[in-house]
Amino acid sequence: MSVDEQSRPPRVKRLPREVRERQILDAAVRVFSQHGYHNASMDEISEVAGVSKPMIYAYLGHKEDLFAACIRREAGLLMEAIAASVQADLPPDMQLWHGLRAFFHFVATQRESWRVLHRQAISQGGPFSDELLAMRTRAITLVDALLVRYATARGLDDAATSSTEAHAAALVGAGESLADWWLDHPEIPEKTVASWLMNLVWMGLGNLVNGTVWTPTPE
Amino acid sequence: MSVDEQSRPPRVKRLPREVRERQILDAAVRVFSQHGYHNASMDEISEVAGVSKPMIYAYLGHKEDLFAACIRREAGLLMEAIAASVQADLPPDMQLWHGLRAFFHFVATQRESWRVLHRQAISQGGPFSDELLAMRTRAITLVDALLVRYATARGLDDAATSSTEAHAAALVGAGESLADWWLDHPEIPEKTVASWLMNLVWMGLGNLVNGTVWTPTPE
DNA sequence: TCCGAAGCCTACTTGCTAGTAGGTATGGCG
DNA sequence: CGCCATACCTACTAGCAAGTAGGCTTCGGA
Structure with a gap:
C-alpha cells in the first residue's frame, strides 16, 4: 500500500525550505514511480515526505507542477x-x-x-x-x-x-x-x-x- | 475537447448486442488514445459511442474491464x-x-x-x-x-x-x-x-x- | 393478445482527492 | 520585550466521475 517505513524521514520540525523541498521531491518521485501520476495522491506524498499537504502546495505548487518538477x-x-x-x-x-x-x-x-x-x-x-x-x-x-x-x-x-x-x-x-x-x-x-x-x-x-x-x- | 462529430455513429435504436459492443469498443479506443486511461471519462466514451453509460456497464463491465477489452x-x-x-x-x-x-x-x-x-x-x-x-x-x-x-x-x-x-x-x-x-x-x-x-x-x-x-x- | 426478454434511458448516489481556509508555534532581530 | 516572517498544522470544501436504481419501449414467440 505505502512505502517502507524505515526510509521515511523522521518527523523533524522547522527545517529550512530547501531541505523540505528536497524531501518532498524525493517522496514524490517514489510515489509517482510506484503508482503512476493519477493514482498517486497528494496525501500519500505528503505522508511519505513527512510533512503536511499544504506544505507541498506552498513550496512546489499544484500536482502538475510537482510532477513537472x-x-x-x-x-x-x-x-x-x-x-x-x-x-x-x-x-x-x-x-x-x-x-x-x-x-x-x-x-x-x-x-x-x-x-x-x-x-x-x-x-x-x-x-x-x-x-x-x-x-x-x-x-x-x-x-x-x-x-x-x-x-x-x-x-x-x-x-x-x-x-x-x-x-x-x-x-x-x-x-x-x-x-x-x-x-x-x-x-x-x-x-x-x-x-x-x-x-x-x-x-x-x-x-x-x-x-x-x-x-x-x-x- | 471531444471527438469529431462526423465520425460519431448516428443515434440508431435497438441494434443487436454485437454491433453495440463494437461501437463501444471503437469509441473507447479513440477516447483512451486521446486522453489516456484516467482522463478518459465513461461519459465521453458513451457519448462518442452513441449510447448511454449504463449500456457500457451492461455489455463491457467496469472501466478497467473495458480498457482491458x-x-x-x-x-x-x-x-x-x-x-x-x-x-x-x-x-x-x-x-x-x-x-x-x-x-x-x-x-x-x-x-x-x-x-x-x-x-x-x-x-x-x-x-x-x-x-x-x-x-x-x-x-x-x-x-x-x-x-x-x-x-x-x-x-x-x-x-x-x-x-x-x-x-x-x-x-x-x-x-x-x-x-x-x-x-x-x-x-x-x-x-x-x-x-x-x-x-x-x-x-x-x-x-x-x-x-x-x-x-x-x-x- | 399476452408475456418475457432484450435494448435502452434519465437521473441519481457516492466516494475519493485536489486544493484551501484559517489558524498555531518558533526563531531572529530591532 | 514585541514584532514579523517563516515553518507548519488540522481541519474542512468542492467537484468530478465511477457506478447504479429503476423504469420505459419494442420485438418475437406461444
Missing part, C-alpha cells in the same frame, strides 16, 4: 550523468560507448527515477510530456550528431546521412527497452548490456555506411 | 496482422522483414490503436499492463526465436546465443521508438523505415555472430 530534476540528473561521462575530444564511437555506460549505470542505481521518467511522463498527454519529450528529443539529437560525425568521417552517401536521425531514435528506443529488460535480468553486468547495444547499433550503422546492406530477396 | 482486441489485431504476413517456411531474415513491414503498416493505418497500446497500456501499473506486457513478451519471444534460428544456422558461439533475448528486446524497443519517430515524419515511405530497422539490427547481429565485434579501445 520531478521530471525536470530527474531528467536533469540523467543528462548530467551522461554528459559528465563523455569527453568531447574522443572519437564518436567512444563517446557513444561512455554515454551508454553512464545511461545504464543511471538506470541501475536510480530505478525509481528511471521508472518515473520512462513510464509515467510520456504517457500523460498533458503539459508534462512536453518537458520529457523535449528531453528525449535532446537525447536523440545528441546521438544523431555522433552518428553524423561518424558517417562524415567515413565515406558517407546521401541515403545514410538522411537516416541518421531515425537511427538515433531507434537507438534511444532500443536503449530504453533494453534497460527495462535488464531490470528483469540483474545478473548481467552493466558493461555487457552496454556492449550488446553498442554492437547492435554501431555495427549495424557501420555496414550501412559501407554499403553492405541487407536487401530482401526478390519475391 | 480494448487492449486485448487491438493487440490481437496487431499480432494477427504480423502473423498473417509471415510464412513459416521462409528463412529467418525474410520472416523478420515481413513482420517488420506488417508492424509499420499497422502503425500507419491504425494510429489510435497503436497509441493506446504503446502509450497507455504500459504506463498504467494495474492489471492491464499485464495483458499488454504479456503481448510484448510474446513479441520479444517470437523475435528471439528468429534470432536463435539465425545464429544457429551460422557458426554460433555461446556468448552470442545467450544474448539473443536481449537483442530481441532491443529490437522491439527500437521498433516502437522508430514507429513514434515515423509518425512525425510521414513523408518517409514505410518500406524505407522498415529497411532501416532491418539493417540496423540484423546486420549488427550478423557482425556479432561473425565475431566482428566492436570493443572499446583500452583506456
Whole structure:
C-alpha cells in the first residue's frame, strides 16, 4: 500500500525550505514511480515526505507542477550523468560507448527515477510530456550528431546521412527497452548490456555506411 | 475537447448486442488514445459511442474491464496482422522483414490503436499492463526465436546465443521508438523505415555472430 | 393478445482527492 | 520585550466521475 517505513524521514520540525523541498521531491518521485501520476495522491506524498499537504502546495505548487518538477530534476540528473561521462575530444564511437555506460549505470542505481521518467511522463498527454519529450528529443539529437560525425568521417552517401536521425531514435528506443529488460535480468553486468547495444547499433550503422546492406530477396 | 462529430455513429435504436459492443469498443479506443486511461471519462466514451453509460456497464463491465477489452482486441489485431504476413517456411531474415513491414503498416493505418497500446497500456501499473506486457513478451519471444534460428544456422558461439533475448528486446524497443519517430515524419515511405530497422539490427547481429565485434579501445 | 426478454434511458448516489481556509508555534532581530 | 516572517498544522470544501436504481419501449414467440 505505502512505502517502507524505515526510509521515511523522521518527523523533524522547522527545517529550512530547501531541505523540505528536497524531501518532498524525493517522496514524490517514489510515489509517482510506484503508482503512476493519477493514482498517486497528494496525501500519500505528503505522508511519505513527512510533512503536511499544504506544505507541498506552498513550496512546489499544484500536482502538475510537482510532477513537472520531478521530471525536470530527474531528467536533469540523467543528462548530467551522461554528459559528465563523455569527453568531447574522443572519437564518436567512444563517446557513444561512455554515454551508454553512464545511461545504464543511471538506470541501475536510480530505478525509481528511471521508472518515473520512462513510464509515467510520456504517457500523460498533458503539459508534462512536453518537458520529457523535449528531453528525449535532446537525447536523440545528441546521438544523431555522433552518428553524423561518424558517417562524415567515413565515406558517407546521401541515403545514410538522411537516416541518421531515425537511427538515433531507434537507438534511444532500443536503449530504453533494453534497460527495462535488464531490470528483469540483474545478473548481467552493466558493461555487457552496454556492449550488446553498442554492437547492435554501431555495427549495424557501420555496414550501412559501407554499403553492405541487407536487401530482401526478390519475391 | 471531444471527438469529431462526423465520425460519431448516428443515434440508431435497438441494434443487436454485437454491433453495440463494437461501437463501444471503437469509441473507447479513440477516447483512451486521446486522453489516456484516467482522463478518459465513461461519459465521453458513451457519448462518442452513441449510447448511454449504463449500456457500457451492461455489455463491457467496469472501466478497467473495458480498457482491458480494448487492449486485448487491438493487440490481437496487431499480432494477427504480423502473423498473417509471415510464412513459416521462409528463412529467418525474410520472416523478420515481413513482420517488420506488417508492424509499420499497422502503425500507419491504425494510429489510435497503436497509441493506446504503446502509450497507455504500459504506463498504467494495474492489471492491464499485464495483458499488454504479456503481448510484448510474446513479441520479444517470437523475435528471439528468429534470432536463435539465425545464429544457429551460422557458426554460433555461446556468448552470442545467450544474448539473443536481449537483442530481441532491443529490437522491439527500437521498433516502437522508430514507429513514434515515423509518425512525425510521414513523408518517409514505410518500406524505407522498415529497411532501416532491418539493417540496423540484423546486420549488427550478423557482425556479432561473425565475431566482428566492436570493443572499446583500452583506456 | 399476452408475456418475457432484450435494448435502452434519465437521473441519481457516492466516494475519493485536489486544493484551501484559517489558524498555531518558533526563531531572529530591532 | 514585541514584532514579523517563516515553518507548519488540522481541519474542512468542492467537484468530478465511477457506478447504479429503476423504469420505459419494442420485438418475437406461444
